[in-house]
Structures are given as C-alpha cells and as structure tokens.
Amino acid sequence: MGSRAVGRDHNGVRAVAYVTDVREQRPETPAEADGTTELFSALGKMLRLLRERKGLTQKEFGQMVGYGPDQISAMERGVRVPRPEFLEKADPLLDAGGLLMEVIPDVEKAMSKARTRHPEWYRSYAALEAESVELHFYANHAVQGLLQTEDHAQAVFAKRRPFLDEATIERRVADRLSRQQVFERRPAPIVSYVIEEVVLDRPIGGRRVHADQLRRLLRVGQMQNVEIQVMPTAVEEHPNLGSAFNLLTPKGRGQVAYTEAQGHPRLITDPEEVRKIADRYGIMRAMALSPSESRKLIEKKLEEL
Incomplete structure (x- = not known):
C-alpha cells in the first residue's frame, strides 16, 4: 500500500493525500477501465459518414459547430x-x-462509468481537474498533457519504458485528448502555464510533430482565459528545481x-504545503x-525548425 500525508483543508477538515505506489495499483485510463473505446470508435465513424454525405470538410463542419478541424478529426x-x-x-x-x-x-453513461471505475488516485485528480475554476501548471521537461497534440501524445507513449502495446497506447492517447475538453467548458476556467524553454527545444516525435506541437501552444495561448509563459534557460536563479506540478482550485x-x-502520483491537500508550491509558482x-x-x-x- 502507499503512504499517506495528513493535513487539513481550507475549512479545517482533516484531509488525507495518498502517495500511491503504481507498482501496486496500475493507473488505467477511462477507456481501459470500462471498454468505452468501441462505443466512441463507432460513433466517430458515424459522424464521418454523415459529414461526408453532406459534402463538408472537417474544417467546414468544425466552423459550423465551433470546433477546430483537428478536434473533429479526433472525434471521427x-x-x-x-x-x-x-x-x-x-x-x-x-x-x-x-x-x-x-x-x-449512452455517451453520458459511458463518461460516467469511466469516471467511477477509474483507480482512486486518478479519479480524485481527474474530478478536481474537470471542475476547477483555476488551473495552473509548471512543466520542466515535457509538454503538459492538456497541451499535447495527438501525434505528440502518441510519440510520448510509444517511447515509454517499459514498452506499451499498441492497444494500450491508443487508449491512453484517447484519454489524454478527452481531458482537453476542459478548455471548452463554460464558464471557462482560468488557466496558466509556466513552461521551461528546454521543452520548446525537445523535438518529441520528430520535426513535423514538434512543429505542430508548437503551433498548438500558439493556438491555445490565444484563448482569452489562457496564459502561457516561457521560463528562459538563461535565467541564473530558479525557485523550483524540483519536479513539475499542477495547482487546481x-x-x-x-x-x-x-x-x-517516476510514476508515483501525489495529490496534496495540506494547505501549508500547497501554499509553498503556489508561492514558488508565483x-x-x-x-x-x-x-x-x-x-x-x-x-x-517554429520558424527555425
């Protein structure tokens, strides 16, 4: 079993944050947990067929419903x-x-099952992420999951050690993309990122994939509720040389x-510990x-690629 950290939340209520050993409780994605992959694959094929019968491109259809062509492609x-x-x-x-x-x-039921059948550690985090009014992220060596393109996520999971099988990679990519719908929520949450410059220089997946990833950063950064900041490698001082982290409200x-x-997730609820991390982020x-x-x-x- 994992260890636990005990603290109190903002109301003074005793809170417990578990440090789960993933060797004992392997994280699953929603698709892995409840087999919804087949449902969404069939629905995607249906959408593609209906769109093509109307003679619409993915871009044209996306403009009609307020989505980008890459989002329409991912759904199909x-x-x-x-x-x-x-x-x-x-x-x-x-x-x-x-x-x-x-x-x-059926879609709502599948989404609900995915949430409830998730392992406890991830279920707690995913629920908080989905309902947060503020989300702040510090990325020190990799593009944060909500910002990744499909090809970038595919490359990340394909090179993970030990190797994952193709079906698992597909399911985990699907889960990562589905979480990105947090950007589409109304009212929109406040979102900010501090990304180390080295993340922009590491061409995960090759030149084309990396170029598309940089373009996505530019697109998301244009959203009214999102701010993306880069921490230059040349800075001589740094308040956080530890791990990446997320702050959710x-x-x-x-x-x-x-x-x-190293695969060990930790959800921190102790107010004093959270305050210290928030101070460093500020x-x-x-x-x-x-x-x-x-x-x-x-x-x-992007121009230099």
Whole structure:
C-alpha cells in the first residue's frame, strides 16, 4: 500500500493525500477501465459518414459547430469524446434525423462509468481537474498533457519504458485528448502555464510533430482565459528545481496541488504545503517571459525548425 500525508483543508477538515505506489495499483485510463473505446470508435465513424454525405470538410463542419478541424478529426477517429452539446448541434446540421441525439444518454453513461471505475488516485485528480475554476501548471521537461497534440501524445507513449502495446497506447492517447475538453467548458476556467524553454527545444516525435506541437501552444495561448509563459534557460536563479506540478482550485473549495515523479502520483491537500508550491509558482510567473514575449519566442523557434 502507499503512504499517506495528513493535513487539513481550507475549512479545517482533516484531509488525507495518498502517495500511491503504481507498482501496486496500475493507473488505467477511462477507456481501459470500462471498454468505452468501441462505443466512441463507432460513433466517430458515424459522424464521418454523415459529414461526408453532406459534402463538408472537417474544417467546414468544425466552423459550423465551433470546433477546430483537428478536434473533429479526433472525434471521427474515436480518440476524442463527443460531448452531448456537440451532438445536439451536429444532429440537425448533418441531417441525422435524431440519430445523434439518440446516443447522448449512452455517451453520458459511458463518461460516467469511466469516471467511477477509474483507480482512486486518478479519479480524485481527474474530478478536481474537470471542475476547477483555476488551473495552473509548471512543466520542466515535457509538454503538459492538456497541451499535447495527438501525434505528440502518441510519440510520448510509444517511447515509454517499459514498452506499451499498441492497444494500450491508443487508449491512453484517447484519454489524454478527452481531458482537453476542459478548455471548452463554460464558464471557462482560468488557466496558466509556466513552461521551461528546454521543452520548446525537445523535438518529441520528430520535426513535423514538434512543429505542430508548437503551433498548438500558439493556438491555445490565444484563448482569452489562457496564459502561457516561457521560463528562459538563461535565467541564473530558479525557485523550483524540483519536479513539475499542477495547482487546481475546484469550485467552492481550496487549492490543491498534484505532482508525479517516476510514476508515483501525489495529490496534496495540506494547505501549508500547497501554499509553498503556489508561492514558488508565483515567483516563477514573475521571472518568466510575459505571455506576449513567450509567444514571440515560440514563433521564433517554429520558424527555425
């Protein structure tokens, strides 16, 4: 069993954050946990067929429903979960005759099962991430999961040691992409990133994949509720030479932190420990390039590829 850290939340209630040994409790993705991959794959094929019958490109259809072509592509391949509100919009636009509306209860049920059958450590984090009004991330060696393109995520999981089989890679990529729907929530959460410059220089997946990844950073950084800042490698001082971390503020609750080192996840709820991490993050934001300066640096690195 894993060890535990005991503290109190912002209301003074005793809280326990478990440090789970993943060798004892292997993390699963929602798709792995409940077998929803087949459902979303079939639904994706249905969407593609209906779109093509209407003579629409992925870009054209995406503009009609407020999604990008890469998001439409991911849904049609079954690696991104089509949200109920998307299906409600798509049904009349694709002349589906209520077919897409009919599957909404099945989609909601599958999404619910994925959440409830997740391992406890990840279930706690995923639930907090999905409901948070503020999300802040520090990335020191890799692009954070919510920012990854599909090809980048594919390359990350394909090179993981020990090797994963193809089916597992596909499921984990699908899960990672489905989490990115946090950006589409309304009201939109406040999101910020501090990314080490070295992350922008590491061409995971090769030149083409890396270029697409940099373009995604630029796209997400343009969102009104998102700020991306780059920490230059040349800085002579740094307040956090430890691991990457996430800071989440669930609606109506106190801020929590999440870290993961060598596959060992930790959800931190102790207010004093969270405060120290938040303080370090604030210092890093002050030291990093501004969002506009960061954008210029990313654009420069993209041009140099």
